[in-house]
Each structure stands twice: as structure tokens, then as C-alpha cells.
Amino acid sequence: AIPGRVYRGPYDTTEPVSRISDITGYNNYYEFGLDKADPARNAGSLRTRPWTVRIDGLVRKPQTVDIDTLQSWFPLEDRLYRMRCVEGWSLVIPWMGFPLAALLRRIEPGSKARYVQFTSLADPKQMPGVRDPVLQWPYREGLRLDEAMNPLTMLAVGLDGKLLPNQNGAPLRLVVPWKYGFKNIKAITHITLLEEQPKTTWSTAAPDEYGFYANVNPAVDHPRWSQATERRIGDLGRRKTLPFNGYAAQVAGLYKGMDLRRNF
Amino acid sequence: MQGRVTRAGAGQGRALPPGAWVVPAAAVGSVLPLGVLLLDAFTGQLGANPLQRSEQQTGVLALALLLLSLTCTPLRLLAARVNVRLLWPARVRKTLGLSGALYAFVHLIIYGLDRGFNPAGLLVDAVKRPYITVGLTALLLLIPLVLTSRKDSVKRLGFVRWQRLHRLSYVVAALGVLHFWWSVKKDHSAPLLAVVVLLALFAVRAVLARRRERQAAPVGTARR
Numbered sequence: 001a002i003p004g005r006v007y008r009g010p011y012d013t014t015e016p017v018s019r020i021s022d023i024t025g026y027n028n029y030y031e032f033g034l035d036k037a038d039p040a041r042n043a044g045s046l047r048t049r050p051w052t053v054r055i056d057g058l059v060r061k062p063q064t065v066d067i068d069t070l071q072s073w074f075p076l077e078d079r080l081y082r083m084r085c086v087e088g089w090s091l092v093i094p095w096m097g098f099p100l101a102a103l104l105r106r107i108e109p110g111s112k113a114r115y116v117q118f119t120s121l122a123d124p125k126q127m128p129g130v131r132d133p134v135l136q137w138p139y140r141e142g143l144r145l146d147e148a149m150n151p152l153t154m155l156a157v158g159l160d161g162k163l164l165p166n167q168n169g170a171p172l173r174l175v176v177p178w179k180y181g182f183k184n185i186k187a188i189t190h191i192t193l194l195e196e197q198p199k200t201t202w203s204t205a206a207p208d209e210y211g212f213y214a215n216v217n218p219a220v221d222h223p224r225w226s227q228a229t230e231r232r233i234g235d236l237g238r239r240k241t242l243p244f245n246g247y248a249a250q251v252a253g254l255y256k257g258m259d260l261r262r263n264f
Numbered sequence: 265m266q267g268r269v270t271r272a273g274a275g276q277g278r279a280l281p282p283g284a285w286v287v288p289a290a291a292v293g294s295v296l297p298l299g300v301l302l303l304d305a306f307t308g309q310l311g312a313n314p315l316q317r318s319e320q321q322t323g324v325l326a327l328a329l330l331l332l333s334l335t336c337t338p339l340r341l342l343a344a345r346v347n348v349r350l351l352w353p354a355r356v357r358k359t360l361g362l363s364g365a366l367y368a369f370v371h372l373i374i375y376g377l378d379r380g381f382n383p384a385g386l387l388v389d390a391v392k393r394p395y396i397t398v399g400l401t402a403l404l405l406l407i408p409l410v411l412t413s414r415k416d417s418v419k420r421l422g423f424v425r426w427q428r429l430h431r432l433s434y435v436v437a438a439l440g441v442l443h444f445w446w447s448v449k450k451d452h453s454a455p456l457l458a459v460v461v462l463l464a465l466f467a468v469r470a471v472l473a474r475r476r477e478r479q480a481a482p483v484g485t486a487r488r
Contacts, residue, residue, distance in 0.1 A: 089316075
């Protein structure tokens, strides 16, 4: 779909790529405003260089690393993933990045580490939305260590073969394609490994509506709307939402024996 | 025949022709956003998710117009307290209310379109999702109000019955505000504004009604 870029890896969808103008113009990124057009308008004030990421907690090699050094450690891969927002819409996005597992292996999680916590930048000078206490800043997300190690889970630094636009989470964002979009934390400044399950932003803001796991699940509705269908941006109609956003073959095993209705 | 009745009712002999533009202006002003919305829709200016955008816009416009129409009578009564006789609020009230109803029904049609006009799905939504239940109830209650908005409806029903029926508009507005509140993901500033307006309207009407009662009390009871 994109000239010169081929998406034929084992995890790539064969569905058509969404319009890049939709991917970069329709964003939930409350640090830059609440309207979906706000991030594209306002994110120009974010400075993504110089940028450092602190990696610590239960790891053998804690460190603070510059973003350019960090992304030079790994070969960058193109991956075409579906992205399903908890609000009931979806996109097909050509990410560029590396598996989170590669970074975790490099910093060597300690034997007690069971969870990974991610923290975003929250600078009111660069991010006008942070002055609005609509959420608790900074934005925080988390994964279980085995979810973080899954080969689907990636850290993206690019989109459509170029560096990430600011509104899409530059310079570093998480991409977990079988979970609702809010898990994909943007502008990451801190990654820490923990023994206990970390608190996450949306599950703190509305615990009855957003859980820690947030796996895409058409059988478990949001309290206020159905999750059975979604609108692929660009389509007029709606399509059926797939369990684990269509990645059940790769990830369903992670949740064997768990009640996904309770662990939503 | 009808003309004579209207003129006698509205003006009590005092003709105020300058007000003639008020109703058309309110009508044009109310329908204009719908025109802009249609134009945007046909020129692809509604962003990446046009159905959702138009659903939200018509919803907000419906509620705003209904609240505006509910502001007319309190405004006229408040002005009368300071001896200003406003005629235009009563004239635009119906236009604003009907325009609000128009947006509410367009809102419903877009919602139906959004769900692929799947009647079973709509029914499930109506039962399972409180904000849909509340919104649909508000729409159903609007129907008798629209049907009795004609000039001769007041005469046919009798003023007291007509007025009692049209107090439903407050119930519709309250349900509409609740629907708005529940449909928002996180930022409640706009629904909060609607709540404040609605409470202010209730407060004004309650205070004015109490004064009227006190003034209507028989001579000899306590009066200031």
C-alpha cells in the first residue's frame, strides 16, 4: 500500500493501510487537548530532542539513555498493526520500531520483576493539556512482564517509514496491538520494572470502565457502550470487533484460566 | 378569523410591527448550523470520523436550542418584574423549541446510521445502556410537544391543559442533559454548563411562582 514499504512479516495484517492523514489527524492525546484534532494542532510545541529515557526498578542494568542511542541498539522493523480504540473505532497503522522484549533482554529484568510500568512526559510548558486536571498527570501505563515480552509488543519510534509525528507519541511510544489504544502510552520518559501491578491512568480515573488488562474483547462491553463492533476510520459502516483485536492466536495463551470478564 | 384572534391575543391593541423579523431570524439562525453541517459533510470537512462528529454536533445543538427555548419565558417574566415588557421571547420560543426537536430527530437518525440501522441492536442499546434509554425517552416525550405546537393546539386543548403538557419540556431538557453527561468519556465541562443553565431556569421559575402565589393570596394575609 505504501510505495517502497513491504509488510509481509509474520505479524502484519493484510488489510489496507489507513490514510496517513487520518492516522496523524485523529488522535486521543489529552496532553495536547481533548478534541481528536487538537494533538495535530498543538503537538508542535513538544521538543523530542534531546530526550532521555530512564530505565530502572528491578533490573540488573539500570540506566538513563538518550533516545538516539536507544533506537540505535536495535534494527528498526516495519509492522502493520490494527489499532482498536476503546471508543469503538480503529485504524491500520504502519509502525516502525523494535520489540520491547529486545530492550528488556538488554537491561536484564531481575528475578522478582513481574510488571513493567511506563510514564509519559508531563510538561505544562510543552503540553498545554497538562494544565487541565482532566486526568492525573503524568500519564502512566503498565504491562505484565510476559505481555511485555510477547513478540507483538513493540516500542515505536516511527510511522510510515519516518520518525513519529509528535501527535502520534514521538519520540517513543508503546504499541500493544491486542489491547485498547489507551494502553499505547506516548512520549515515554521512564520505564521501570516492578513486583506489584502498577497503577495506570485510565483504570485510576474510572476503575469500573477501564481495567489494567484492557484486552480488546467484543464479548465484554464498556459499561456505557457495546464493544461488539467498531468503525474502521474511513468506512461508513461498522465491522465486527475480533477477540484480542484479531491477535488471539499470538496472545490468548497469556490469559489461560483467567476470567476476562473480571479482568477487563 | 385566525388572524384576528392572534392579533388580539398577542398585542392587546398595541401593534409592534418591528418585531416581525424576530421569528424568521430565529428560524434562520437555528437551521443555519444544520446547513453548515451538510455543507461540511458533502465537502469532506467533518474529519476522520464524520458520523461521530455530526452525531455530537446535532446532539449539542438540540440541547442548546431546547434550553434556549426554555429561557424565553423566565426571561420575559424577569423583565416584567422590572417593568420591561418583552414581546420577542414569546415569539421565538416555539421556533427555538421546534428547531431543537428537529436537531434531536436528526441526531437520532445519525445514531441509527452509525449503528447500521439495525433495529435489534437499537433495541438492545435502548434497554441495556442507560444513556440511550434516557435519550430515547426524551425524544419520545418531544413528540407530543411537537404535535401540539400549532397555533390552534392551545385553543383545542385549552390553555391550562396545553400549559401542563408543555411543562414536559423541562423533563425533556433534564433527560437530555443527563444523556449528554453520561455520553461523555471524561471532560464534563460542557454537560456541566448545561446542568447549570437548567438549574438556573428551574430556580427562576420556582422563585417567580412563589411570588405569584404570595401576591395572589387573599387580602388580609401577610403581605409585605
